[in-house]
Amino acid sequence: MIVAKRKPFEEIKEMLKGYKKVLNVGCGTCVAVCLAGGEKEVDVLNIELDMAGKLDENPIELGAMTIERQCDREYLEALDPLVDDYDAILSMACGAGIQFLAERYPHKPIFPAVDTTFIGVNQGVGWYEERCRSCGSCVLGLTGGICPVTMCAKGLYNGPCGGTNKGSCEIDKDQPCAWYLIYERLSRQGRLDNILKFSPATDWQNQIPRTLIQPGYKKSEEV
Amino acid sequence: MKSGSNLEKVLEAGHFAFTGELGPPRGTNAEEVRKKAQFLKGNVDSVNITDNQTAVVRMSSWAASLILISEGLEPNFQMVCRDRNRLAMQSDILGAYAHGIKNMLCLSGDHQKFGDHPQGLGVFDIDSMQLINMVKEMRDEGKFLGGADIEDPPKIFIGAASNPFAEPVDFRVHRLAKKIAAGADFIQTQCIYNMDRFRIFMKQAVDMGLTEKCYILAGVTPMKSVGMARYMANSVPGMDVPDSLIKRLKDAGKGKIAEEGIKFALEQIEEFKEMEGVAGVHLMAIEWEHKVPEIAERAGVLPRPTF
Ligand code: SF4
Ligand code: SF4
Numbered sequence: 001m002i003v004a005k006r007k008p009f010e011e012i013k014e015m016l017k018g019y020k021k022v023l024n025v026g027c028g029t030c031v032a033v034c035l036a037g038g039e040k041e042v043d044v045l046n047i048e049l050d051m052a053g054k055l056d057e058n059p060i061e062l063g064a065m066t067i068e069r070q071c072d073r074e075y076l077e078a079l080d081p082l083v084d085d086y087d088a089i090l091s092m093a094c095g096a097g098i099q100f101l102a103e104r105y106p107h108k109p110i111f112p113a114v115d116t117t118f119i120g121v122n123q124g125v126g127w128y129e130e131r132c133r134s135c136g137s138c139v140l141g142l143t144g145g146i147c148p149v150t151m152c153a154k155g156l157y158n159g160p161c162g163g164t165n166k167g168s169c170e171i172d173k174d175q176p177c178a179w180y181l182i183y184e185r186l187s188r189q190g191r192l193d194n195i196l197k198f199s200p201a202t203d204w205q206n207q208i209p210r211t212l213i214q215p216g217y218k219k220s221e222e223v
Numbered sequence: 224m225k226s227g228s229n230l231e232k233v234l235e236a237g238h239f240a241f242t243g244e245l246g247p248p249r250g251t252n253a254e255e256v257r258k259k260a261q262f263l264k265g266n267v268d269s270v271n272i273t274d275n276q277t278a279v280v281r282m283s284s285w286a287a288s289l290i291l292i293s294e295g296l297e298p299n300f301q302m303v304c305r306d307r308n309r310l311a312m313q314s315d316i317l318g319a320y321a322h323g324i325k326n327m328l329c330l331s332g333d334h335q336k337f338g339d340h341p342q343g344l345g346v347f348d349i350d351s352m353q354l355i356n357m358v359k360e361m362r363d364e365g366k367f368l369g370g371a372d373i374e375d376p377p378k379i380f381i382g383a384a385s386n387p388f389a390e391p392v393d394f395r396v397h398r399l400a401k402k403i404a405a406g407a408d409f410i411q412t413q414c415i416y417n418m419d420r421f422r423i424f425m426k427q428a429v430d431m432g433l434t435e436k437c438y439i440l441a442g443v444t445p446m447k448s449v450g451m452a453r454y455m456a457n458s459v460p461g462m463d464v465p466d467s468l469i470k471r472l473k474d475a476g477k478g479k480i481a482e483e484g485i486k487f488a489l490e491q492i493e494e495f496k497e498m499e500g501v502a503g504v505h506l507m508a509i510e511w512e513h514k515v516p517e518i519a520e521r522a523g524v525l526p527r528p529t530f
Contacts, residue, residue: 153334154305154345158352158401160394161331162386162413163460170460171336183391196397198405201309201353201368 002030002094003128004114015111023086026066027093034128037092037114039066070097076104136205142194144185151178157199226380228325229297230269232530234438239496240503241524243267243515246276247287256290262512264296266519269326274301278338285319292323300324303332308348309368320377328382329354352405355383359406383407387424388463396427403437411505414444417463425500434500441495444507446484449473492522
């Protein structure tokens with residue numbers, strides 16, 4: 001999932017300065033699962049904003065609406081009748097959702113309430129870890145299911161570097177060396193030959209905005 | 224001859240090579256480079272010029288290399304993958320060669336987190352293995368990484384680093400083999416303190432036939448103090464400093480520790496001269512350049528061969 005964290009309250013407050021009526025839009029998918037921007041977080045943020053507004057004697061009228069996915073036109077539609085009642089929109093979705101919202105309502109100022117952080121996994125309640133940088137040419141089949149792009153601090157394709165520190169990465173004793181783990185796992189699986197071979201320079205796929213149309217589909221006409 | 228560099232000639236002729244190292248200044252003082260160079264001149268075959276070592280900004284490696292050439296020394300231009308993408312690397316290689324630089328040491332580079340710009344972007348467009356291979360293709364095939372032809376390709380003697388001590392230890396000799404297959408002509412190892420481990424590593428390298436394909440220079444850094452030994456043992460990732468060495472330095476007593484450090488280095492060099500597969504020594508006496516003449520003299524590696 002895409003993991004995000006809420007922006008510091010002061011930063012959000014500062015962005016909303018001067019707006020009297022703000023619609024706070026949550027997203028029911030990734031950011032709800034990672035406890036950053038779902039229905040509950042929208043309510044909490046609105047309560048905070050409301051209290052702060054009253055304290056500052058500068059109240060904001062706040063609306064709340066959480067839709068299933070802000071990255072999907074189908075769900076955005078539900079906002080159409082509401083948007084014009086507000087001066088600005090605050091979005092608690094990931095960066096993609098926020099942009100899709102801004103694209104749909106180009107006349108409205110849109111503000112991010114979260115910092116989109118990474119593609120990661122749920123390690124425990126409220127605990128997430130990055131796992132993928134969406135490089136566009138996955139090598140997990142070679143590296144024993146451990147991503148060298150994300151998990152190695154230098155993104156090496158032919159690791160480990162000389163900085164491996166008793167199994168930790170040179171950057172931090174608490175960060176395991178990805179290549180140490182890759183070595184261990186492949187060695188246990190009897191697949192070390194995978195990393196004895198030279199991996200040539202990567203053809204980076206993520207240097208321009210990417211579009212993907214799955215086989216058998218086309219861009220829809222009415223966009 | 225692949226490059227005709229002095230270092231290549233020394234090694235090809237079968238001499239025991241002796242290389243040094245120089246860290247460029249954190250400013251624009253060329254005089255500082257010249258001064259350090261004087262201690263190395265005539266005492267080493269080639270001088271590694273570090274590239275923003277420990278991720279701290281310094282005068283660029285190629286620029287300090289040129290100062291060295293003007294002083295009549297041969298540089299070994301170090302290049303890390305942290306600070307430049309493949310375009311910048313290749314253009315720097317062309318420019319460096321055009322100015323007479325003939326040796327390169329291809330490294331991943333310390334993570335920027337350690338340095339003076341921890342908030343900077345680490346480039347790592349290619350890694351050290353891919354850099355070695357890129358320089359080889361540039362030299363031998365006359366091709367850029369992108370595939371286009373190079374007019375008058377750079378004839379570089381290609382160096383790489385090897386750390387026999389870092390985990391996973393069993394993989395290290397295979398990584399060395401990989402670097403040699405990628406195109407490394409010579410290897411300079413991490414500073415060696417654990418001689419037992421290094422002997423095993425060299426035996427593996429010899430048994431795998433690696434020392435016939437590539438020259439291995441053993442890394443030596445004399446310990447100046449007990450504090451330095453402890454720091455290296457505890458705070459430098461991938462460094463293996465046995466307790467026995469720390470004890471030996473401590474036991475030498477006040478005022479005699481640096482001398483004990485040099486003695487240990489000299490004993491190491493004596494052993495390396497005899498060790499199968501070791502083609503020379505890379506002496507990294509950083510910020511101790513003025514000691515190099517004495518160490519070279521006492522190690523019995525003078526005079527250096529000339530061609
Ligand atoms: S190699 Fe890593 S970054 Fe690339 S797609 Fe696979 S997991 Fe993601
Ligand atoms: S220590 Fe391991 S994880 Fe860290 S940069 Fe080196 S190879 Fe990558």
